[in-house]
Amino acid sequence: xxxxxxxxxxxxxxxxxxxxxxxxxxxxxxxxxxxxxxxxxxxxxxxxxxxxxxxxxxxxxxxxxxxxxxxxxxxxxxxxxxxxxxxxxxxxxxxxxxxxxxxxxxxxxxxxxxxxxxxxxxxxxxxxxxxxxxxxxxxxxxxxxxxxxxxxxxxxxxxxxxxxxxxxxxxxxxxxxxxxxxxxxxxxxxxxxxxxxxxxxxxxxxxxxxxxxxxxxxxxxxxxxxxxxxxxxxxxxxxxxxxxxxxxxxxxxxxxxxxxxxxxxxxxxxxxxxxxxxx
Amino acid sequence: xxxxxxxxxxxxxxxxxxxxxxxxxxxxxxxxxxxxxxxxxxxxxxxxxxxxxxxxxxxxxxxxxxxxxxxxxxxxxxxxxxxxxxxxxxxxxxxxxxxxxxxxxxxxxxxxxxxxxxxxxxxxxxxxxxxxxxxxxxxxxxxxxxxxxxxxxxxxxxxxxxxxxxxxxxxxxxxxxxxxxxxxxxxxxxxxxxxxxxxxxxxxxxxxxxxxxxxxxxxxxxxxxxxxxxxxxxxxxxxxxxxxxxxxxxxxxxxxxxxxxxxxxxxxxxxxxxxxxxxxxxxxxxxxxxxxxxxxxxxxxxxxxxxxxxxxxxxxxxxxxxxxxxxxxxxxxxxxxxxxxxxxxxxxxxxxxxxxxxxxxxxxxxxxxxxxxxxxxxxxxxxxxxxxxxxxxxxxxxxxxxxxxxxxxxxxxxxxxxxxxxxxxxxxxxxxxxxxxxxxxxxxxxxxxxxxxxxxxxxxxxxxxxxxxxxxxxxxxxxxxxxxxxxxxxxxxxxxxxxxxxxxxxxxxxxxxxxxxxxxxxxxxxxxxxxxxxxxxxxxxxxxxxxxxxxxxxxxxxxxxxxxxxxxxxxxxxxxxxxxxxxxxxxxxxxxxxxxxxxxxxxxxx
Numbered sequence: 001x002x003x004x005x006x007x008x009x010x011x012x013x014x015x016x017x018x019x020x021x022x023x024x025x026x027x028x029x030x031x032x033x034x035x036x037x038x039x040x041x042x043x044x045x046x047x048x049x050x051x052x053x054x055x056x057x058x059x060x061x062x063x064x065x066x067x068x069x070x071x072x073x074x075x076x077x078x079x080x081x082x083x084x085x086x087x088x089x090x091x092x093x094x095x096x097x098x099x100x101x102x103x104x105x106x107x108x109x110x111x112x113x114x115x116x117x118x119x120x121x122x123x124x125x126x127x128x129x130x131x132x133x134x135x136x137x138x139x140x141x142x143x144x145x146x147x148x149x150x151x152x153x154x155x156x157x158x159x160x161x162x163x164x165x166x167x168x169x170x171x172x173x174x175x176x177x178x179x180x181x182x183x184x185x186x187x188x189x190x191x192x193x194x195x196x197x198x199x200x201x202x203x204x205x206x207x208x209x210x211x212x213x214x215x216x217x218x219x220x221x222x223x224x225x226x227x228x229x230x231x232x233x234x235x236x237x238x239x240x241x242x243x244x245x246x247x248x249x250x251x252x253x254x255x256x257x258x259x260x261x262x263x264x265x266x267x268x269x270x271x272x273x274x275x276x277x278x279x
Numbered sequence: 280x281x282x283x284x285x286x287x288x289x290x291x292x293x294x295x296x297x298x299x300x301x302x303x304x305x306x307x308x309x310x311x312x313x314x315x316x317x318x319x320x321x322x323x324x325x326x327x328x329x330x331x332x333x334x335x336x337x338x339x340x341x342x343x344x345x346x347x348x349x350x351x352x353x354x355x356x357x358x359x360x361x362x363x364x365x366x367x368x369x370x371x372x373x374x375x376x377x378x379x380x381x382x383x384x385x386x387x388x389x390x391x392x393x394x395x396x397x398x399x400x401x402x403x404x405x406x407x408x409x410x411x412x413x414x415x416x417x418x419x420x421x422x423x424x425x426x427x428x429x430x431x432x433x434x435x436x437x438x439x440x441x442x443x444x445x446x447x448x449x450x451x452x453x454x455x456x457x458x459x460x461x462x463x464x465x466x467x468x469x470x471x472x473x474x475x476x477x478x479x480x481x482x483x484x485x486x487x488x489x490x491x492x493x494x495x496x497x498x499x500x501x502x503x504x505x506x507x508x509x510x511x512x513x514x515x516x517x518x519x520x521x522x523x524x525x526x527x528x529x530x531x532x533x534x535x536x537x538x539x540x541x542x543x544x545x546x547x548x549x550x551x552x553x554x555x556x557x558x559x560x561x562x563x564x565x566x567x568x569x570x571x572x573x574x575x576x577x578x579x580x581x582x583x584x585x586x587x588x589x590x591x592x593x594x595x596x597x598x599x600x601x602x603x604x605x606x607x608x609x610x611x612x613x614x615x616x617x618x619x620x621x622x623x624x625x626x627x628x629x630x631x632x633x634x635x636x637x638x639x640x641x642x643x644x645x646x647x648x649x650x651x652x653x654x655x656x657x658x659x660x661x662x663x664x665x666x667x668x669x670x671x672x673x674x675x676x677x678x679x680x681x682x683x684x685x686x687x688x689x690x691x692x693x694x695x696x697x698x699x700x701x702x703x704x705x706x707x708x709x710x711x712x713x714x715x716x717x718x719x720x721x722x723x724x725x726x727x728x729x730x731x732x733x734x735x736x737x738x739x740x741x742x743x744x745x746x747x748x749x750x751x752x753x754x755x756x757x758x759x760x761x762x763x764x765x766x767x768x769x770x771x772x773x774x775x776x777x778x779x780x781x782x783x784x785x786x787x788x789x790x791x792x793x794x795x796x797x798x799x800x801x802x803x804x805x806x807x808x809x810x811x812x813x814x815x816x817x818x819x820x821x822x823x824x825x826x827x828x829x830x831x832x833x834x835x836x837x838x839x840x841x842x843x844x845x846x847x848x849x850x851x852x853x854x855x856x857x858x859x860x861x862x863x864x865x866x867x868x869x870x871x872x873x874x875x876x877x878x879x880x881x882x883x884x885x
Binding site for chain 2: 040054055056057058061067068072073074075076077078079080081082083084085086087101103124125126128130131132135138139143144146149154155156157158159160163166167170171173174206209210211212
């Protein structure tokens, strides 16, 4: 998918803006149609459902309303409904989104709103896809390994500025929208050769962790397939947590790979400096 | 017996939030085989929503803090009906559990000298909550999750447990189904840890997700275990109230910890109007003193906004009922006013409360750095749950353990913010260890195939009945139950209303036993909702019966017909068991006498 199609569609209809109302009971704002993919691993089709719209509604509210009133067995994953758990990922009007954070006021409601499952993963049913591959991939990344504690009581000292950099990566809610949009996975289906942006962010969080002493650079090159990423930044564009995936996580990791494998002088210097510092 | 997909685990952990993950890690470390069942995907459980922090007397920010102060704060907050042994162990062990997370990769915010930073929170005398901005729960669950996946634990994602089986009174295993295909999974296990969280979905306004249907409490009850303190439900004072689709979503107490204030529509700081006697000596006299407290002045006392959650929720309700509420039926929570005090206030707010900033910006078109939020109480947490031994977390059924929100005791009548995350760690670990020890010392039990077949048959009965009435069956019933509990067994309770609730719960139970569903067994939310109904009805009945029985007001339980605390009622817990006739039996169980050492600690901290 080309980057330019990924810009969020911020067309304002003005029709469903939250209004200051005197009573806590919301006035319905009319009806809208949702074109939802219904099906399973063997195939499916888009089905239209029309439902009532109230102020402040998000796409997930509409899906729940349709589920309760018209299609009891409509499958959808969700948990927190506040953009914190990363369960309700889907493609809304072709855009990878968290349904719970996509307000209807951001969408043109004159036409049907299409809601489809993430395309990079096998469909299970309706809006639910098989994301288990992601959990398998994570197990293949070397876990956190801290340096010896700094203080006799077994604790460490870290500066907030050092922690800040990694905290950006640790904001990730594992919604897998970045995996969904990555052309290496979505179009080329290279799930066996490439761990995808989510797990490059995970590897970056470990590699740049102030306490971690593990070396994941050889794995990044040979097993995790970092070379497949050609920096189109689609992942960064869809991240609901606004993590600067490409610039802050993937590019620094690529630089480490280059330093370690393609820069013999630098590599030699590194070996010596490590020996001297006793690390 | 029908052919089931069968799994053997020495210890089966049901629930994969903080408590379940910590229990699974502990059991695995003890050398037994462990299965971990999650109702959702791994890492999505409600722990992820926790915002403010994890309470532990690390004394990194204020050296006066100690386990004794934490213990006394927890008991005072719980109005002294807590299991004091749990409160003691919790206060003593929480610091090590937090430090352990750091050794597993958690990155908490730091003090100037590089240690774990701690913030103020309601009911905690000193800054005590280790935190990561306002996404502490995410940090915690991810740390536990990423640690657990390398410990050889078998994870069953998107799997719901339907029944726990016993053999001669002890645990033998459980039957569940996977969401993807709707196939049954039979677990043979020597010990089970329940870590299923809360009951929020019994109410219509709640911060809890679809998962929190009282599964653990109901599974334990049906297996013969006792429940305790079910009348104590926490209504968090600050949930979002507008727009309607976000009603109930939590607004962290951290907003008030950072200096946020509550005002009514007249602009009055109404929390100064009603300060309970047992907190008066710890509460600021002036707005100025309260502000200094939030900014770390150790000579200042806390502002009344940081009184316990039960009290703040009732004060908000009073303002609304007496016509001083905000336009949408809440009150104003204002952090933007700190512009008067701090130079770069906007950036400060965004850095300290990033999730809150985005939540209001995206869902309510409100910039919290310039505009007050509208908030009101939301069903958040249940202090009661499965009655457990304070040290081992064993329920009254041998081999059945419970930890975290689904267990009772630590929090008494009201939980302090930040004490749930530490609860998960301290008692998750204990439950895992003692379950592993039980599994080692007790041989395998035998599953009764008739019981298993019965559980499986009942689970698919809704399909045989098919769509009934207007075809909205399970959702309609769930909604009616939620409205009943919200209206009749909510923040302010009276006996006639609760009697009415009991009758309605009975009628809903009759309808639930006949509910039908459409579609097939593959990822069918209508079917899942129908199956969850039984658990919701069980916990709703337990809450209501206990709330009728406790004829006083204490912590999260407020009776309009008995508005005062009854000293005699501080000496017992209400315990519920399934009677031989299948009816709920309620008894008063005396609280054991506290050892002199702990009594002394409480006296010293008064």
